[in-house]
Amino acid sequence: HRLPKRVNTMKFFDEKINKTHDLPENLEGVHYLGLKPWVCYRDYDCNWDMSERRVFASDSVHGKWWNVYDKMSEQLKGYCGLNKEMEKRIEKWRKIAENNNLSDRHWEIEVKDPRKTNLLVE
Structure with a gap:
């Protein structure tokens, strides 16, 4: 990548x-x-939940992506849904973050993402 x-x-x-x-x-x-x-x-960058991925974590940059998502057509938004397996993985890592008592405490954030209750059917 040789772009500015x-x-x-x-x-x-x-x-x-x-x-x-x-x-x-x-x-x-x-x-x-x-x-x-x-x-x-949508509520926070889940890279915070894994010690080795915290170098990639940013709630502000995560939020900017969701601002773009909000402007997408409904058809494109369909590609960004969660399925049951993805949701289980997120919850597993939230639990691990809680058990490890990670200091930023992102795992305590109440999840309001509507995709959590509207999972994609495979």
């Missing part, structure tokens, strides 16, 4: 440099590393 950083920024955060896990506002493109927003609940 503002055109293709990697969603990766070095704790020593960026403790807030935020990206600049003027970006034109973000390369999402780690778990993609549509395989997490």
